[in-house]
Amino acid sequence: MxxxxxxxxxxxxxxxxxxxxxxxxxxxxxxxxxxxxxxxxxxxxxxxxxxxxxxxxxxxxxxxxxxxxxxxxxxxxxxxxxxxxxxxxxxxxxxxxxxxxxxxxxxxxxxxxxxxxxxxxxxxxxxxxxxxxxxxxxxxxxxxxxxxxxxxxxxxxxxxxxxxxxxxxxxxxxxxxxxxxxxxxxxxDFRDHAWEKAILNSALSPVCAITKLTMKDVMDSPDGLALVKAIIDESLRVAEAEGISLKRDFREFSINYLKGAGYHRPSMLVDLDNGLLTEIDYLNGRIAEYGRKHNLPTPVNQTITCLVHMMEHSAK
Incomplete structure (x- = not known):
């Protein structure tokens, strides 16, 4: 070459x-x-x-x-x-x-x-x-x-x-x-950055897609915020097992970052509305795969992945 x-x-x-x-x-x-x-x-x-x-x-x-x-x-x-x-x-x-x-x-x-x-x-x-x-x-x-x-x-x-x-x-x-x-x-250290972004996307985009709410609407809801935190915490455990080096205080950073996203409809929500396949398998689904690799349970990410798959199927 x-x-x-x-x-x-x-x-x-x-x-x-x-x-x-x-x-x-x-x-x-x-x-x-x-x-x-x-x-x-x-x-x-x-x-x-x-x-x-x-x-x-x-x-x-x-x-x-x-x-x-x-x-x-x-x-x-x-x-x-x-x-x-x-x-x-x-x-x-x-x-x-x-x-x-x-x-x-x-x-x-x-x-x-x-x-x-x-x-x-x-x-x-x-x-x-x-x-x-x-x-x-x-x-x-x-x-x-x-x-x-x-x-x-x-x-x-x-x-x-x-x-x-x-x-x-x-x-x-x-x-x-x-x-x-x-x-x-x-x-x-690109892999670290890729994981940081994937965790951010996995924490909120599918929740918006499932609920049909904007990012701000989810983050303003106590139940929505609790679910987002659960996805982040589970994903952080998988990232640690995989040897990913995330920025200091990444959990706190993630929550504050997502709270500032505003009335944005993420692409996963738009894709489901348009009857298209989403990127769920490369986000929550991939995190769940890494969980299996390290024998770590990932019930939240797995459930989110299954729910989005069901919505993809029903949208066809």
């Missing part, structure tokens, strides 16, 4: 133009990259071609788009250096399998999604040398097909390469994003 010159304009494909993909697209373009957004939603891509991508509220940005496409296969035409995958995790393997057949052999793939161990699924197909992982710490919702209402950003984001081969491009990405005020760091 040959390294491409840092002097060349970075060529990026972004698959999945939800809040994460749209947010990264806007910042990469603002930083000077050539970016090709990709989504199977034709209405979304048509509007992006016409009006560009907009971010509003916590982050404000508006960019025009040179090219965009309706399928992963179309990315073959663009000789990409980097493909950012921000589709929902249930679709990850399928998308990466297609990527493996169409992008140059020296291109890297960076997964920017919720969940634990996503990067391992990418590496199984593309190899460790070509795989990057990003923990995204901004969130929002689509106020229109090409506009993200960014509800919050708790910097920094984190990026990690699985091997030394990917460190140069990881550093290049970080430099670009920081140049346009999206604070991002390269992390040597």
């Amino acid at each position: 040959t390294e491409k010159s840092d002097d060349a304009r970075l060529r990026v494909g972004v698959i999945g133009m939800g809040p994460t993909g749209s947010g990264l697209t806007a910042h990469f373009i603002d930083a000077g990259a050539f970016v090709v957004p990709c989504d199977i939603d034709r209405e979304k891509i048509d509007l992006i071609k016409k009006e560009g991508v907009r971010l509003e509220n916590t982050i404000q940005k508006e960019v025009s788009v040179e090219e965009a496409c309706y399928s992963v296969q179309e990315l073959k035409e663009y000789d990409l250096d980097l493909v950012v995958v921000s589709v929902k995790t249930p679709n990850l393997k399928k998308v990466v399998s297609i990527i493996s057949e169409i992008v140059p052999e020296d291109a890297y793939v960076m997964c920017a999604q919720n969940g634990l161990d996503n990067e391992q699924e990418v590496a199984e197909i593309l190899g460790d040398d070509r795989t990057l992982r990003m923990a995204v710490n901004f969130a929002g919702s689509m106020s229109s097909p090409n506009t993200v209402n960014v509800m919050f950003f708790n910097p920094p984001n984190y990026i990690s390469a699985l091997t030394k081969r990917g460190e140069a491009i990881a550093n290049r990405i970080v430099k670009m994003l920081n140049s346009v005020d999206l604070k991002t760091e390269v992390s040597a």
Whole structure:
């Protein structure tokens, strides 16, 4: 695998133009990259071609788009250096399998999604040398097909390469994003950051999805808060058994962080409303798997996972 010159304009494909993909697209373009957004939603891509991508509220940005496409296969035409995958995790393997057949052999793939161990699924197909992982710490919702209402950003984001081969491009990405005020760091302890984010997502997103309540509504309810705390406590025991090093006072931090989330409808709730599969197996379900690995009971995470599975089934 040959390294491409840092002097060349970075060529990026972004698959999945939800809040994460749209947010990264806007910042990469603002930083000077050539970016090709990709989504199977034709209405979304048509509007992006016409009006560009907009971010509003916590982050404000508006960019025009040179090219965009309706399928992963179309990315073959663009000789990409980097493909950012921000589709929902249930679709990850399928998308990466297609990527493996169409992008140059020296291109890297960076997964920017919720969940634990996503990067391992990418590496199984593309190899460790070509795989990057990003923990995204901004969130929002689509106020229109090409506009993200960014509800919050708790910097920094984190990026990690699985091997030394990917460190140069990881550093290049970080430099670009920081140049346009999206604070991002390269992390040597990425797994710790991934677990922190997974615990935060697992604690509140599925509770909102099951109850149909916003984050603030759950956290303002004594019963909701008690359930969130139970998920956090159980997940922390599993993380400790797995040897994960979380930030100091992470339990207290988590509760305070989630209390500040506001009237946000997390993507898991939106997915269930739209009859889509959720990321539950990569969050509470994955934590329960690690619990079994260490012979630790995880009744709360298992119950939450089962309830969301039932709702997925009934929504079909």
